[in-house]
Amino acid sequence: MRYNPPGPGSRRELEACLDSLARKIILRNERICFTCGSSNGLDWGHLFERRHRGTRWDISPSGGNHAQCNLCNAAHEATPGIYEQKYIDKFGEEKFVALRERAHSKHKFTYLELEEMIREREECLNAIVGRSAAPSAEAST
Numbered sequence: 600m601r602y603n604p605p606g607p608g609s610r611r612e613l614e615a616c617l618d619s620l621a622r623k624i625i626l627r628n629e630r631i632c633f634t635c636g637s638s639n640g641l642d643w644g645h646l647f648e649r650r651h652r653g654t655r656w657d658i659s660p661s662g663g664n665h666a667q668c669n670l671c672n673a674a675h676e677a678t679p680g681i682y683e684q685k686y687i688d689k690f691g692e693e694k695f696v697a698l699r700e701r702a703h704s705k706h707k708f709t710y711l712e713l714e715e716m717i718r719e720r721e722e723c724l725n726a727i728v729g730r731s732a733a734p735s736a737e738a739s740t
């Protein structure tokens with residue numbers, strides 16, 4: 600039986616929700632470009648292409664998603680070796696190989712897995728927002 604519900608709750612919708620959450624988390628956690636250190640025009644840079652769902656929404660510090668400036672992000676497609684080398688310099692060859700394996704995994708996330716990932720990232724984002732809100736609330740009293 601094939602069931603592909605349209606609209607809210609569809610795979611496309613869940614993936615868009617995950618994209619939005621992961622982007623917010625990455626850009627709140629990282630304030631400089633992973634590859635050149637610039638703080639201008641930061642965007643979400645995928646070490647492996649977005650079609651690799653196994654790493655697309657990774658939010659762990661040693662995952663394949665980091666802040667990148669627009670210039671480095673635009674250059675990545677033509678010269679992926681720069682980002683790869685920075686990753687290896689920072690986290691080591693072993694982590695890079697494991698991450699690349701995960702990126703190339705053929706696993707297709709189920710709806711339940713996508714929903715679970717959304718819940719985890721919502722909690723993570725709430726914790727980050729709460730952390731950054733706390734000191735300023737104290738300062739204003």
Ligand SMILES: [Zn+2]
Pocket residue numbers: 632633634635636637667668669670671672
């Ligand atoms: Zn850069």
